[in-house]
Amino acid sequence: MAEINQEDILHLLSQRLASFANPELEITPETNLITQLAIDSIKLLNLIMELEDHFDISIPLNALTDVLTVRDLANLIYRIMSDSK
């Protein structure tokens, strides 16, 4: 995959997450996935599989314990992609 930076990942995530949110909510990097987007545990697990396929990486579920916001998730993906180069 071509070089991708954190901002690209954030942008892509925000677009994808819009489908979970009510249309009035503006998704920012600080939006909380669980409390603001109401993504329950199953939805989150399925989203992770989708993101794994999109970026062709493995995202271990245990790494999600530190993920609260959209930015946290983007950072995690970026870190995994950098490590796997």
Place this chain on the structure above:
Amino acid sequence: MNLLEKLDAAAAARKAQLPTGLSAFGIPIEEIYSPTEARIGERRILLLGTNNYLGLSFSPECRKAAHEAIDKEGTGTTGSRMANGNYSGHRALEMEFADFYHCRSCIVFTTGYQANLGTISGLIGAGDVALIDGDSHASIYDGCILSGADIIRFRHNDMADLEKRLRRLGDRSKNTLIIAEGIYSMLGDQAPLAEIVSLKNAYNSILLLDEAHSLGVLGETGQGLAEKTGLINQVDFITGTFSKSLCGIGGYCVSNHLQLDQLRYVSHPYIFTASPSPSTIAATRVALRLLRDGSKLREQLWRNARQLYSHLKMIGFQVGPEPGPVVATILDNPQQALALWNGLLENGIYVNLILPPAAPEGKSLVRCSVNAAHTSEQIEHVCQAFSKLHSSIIQ
């Protein structure tokens, strides 16, 4: 929010999600008459939501063995297998399981939940990988979390998806434990074991199969999916439970790898808990023998399963992908599921209600499970009740 306020918030959120008037969870069974009948409130009901697949819960031989064990060895062991709780009966049952599976080692645990916790957390650790089916039971998830390994899910029973994820792991696939179940407890479907085995061989991984719902149900002697598919020697570790077809409480892991024994020294869910009571062990030993010789019971079980599955499908309910002792009716929303569940109860039939997020893909399930003690008349009565309810529930 303090800790208690968080629980209040969670309770409020749960209430808000449920259809009104719901009291389907944890209703007490007042009296139990047989493997198929009980009393709830004032009503005599047909039990169609147990995991008593071979109908052995009132077996005279098992009860006699349990009584004798209580009289001889007391009500509880009061200690761990690694200390004062290791009785000769525990060891004998381990040998009998190893003999049943024609394999070299077995460990008995206090529950099936702990069998998964103890086996998984003993086999993998930080830096290793658990590659698990997306519909795995909570005990598998929890075992993986306890292990500290990296947890990756593959899409339920999707072999192209499993392969993709194995490929992504590169070299790490050698330190990967793939986990699947013989029969999945929600929809009653079976794992594609032949494909899983060939992938695990191609990628040099290790395979654990949880036969909780398939023990006693599949295979000539009831070993489970591994026996039915002739792949018993290709599965590295098999876990299972006494709490379903064996009608006790407890769990086990069997393997041809002698390294299994090492888990006794490292696995907290094995060490730091009391061993199963003598009566449980005694009854389970007899139940295992009945299960092994139970081909007649399996025939009746499967007749019942096919009768119910084909009827529900014929009258237009959406059901799981294949027939089996777990027959799930899949409904679009919780209101429909609750209406069906209530309607069945009014017809004297008790089944399980499963609402999101517990059910796969946001669906709601009315989950029936048949057993070998159900008569075909009882199953016919259930079929008629479903037929009566169909038009009022599915518009």
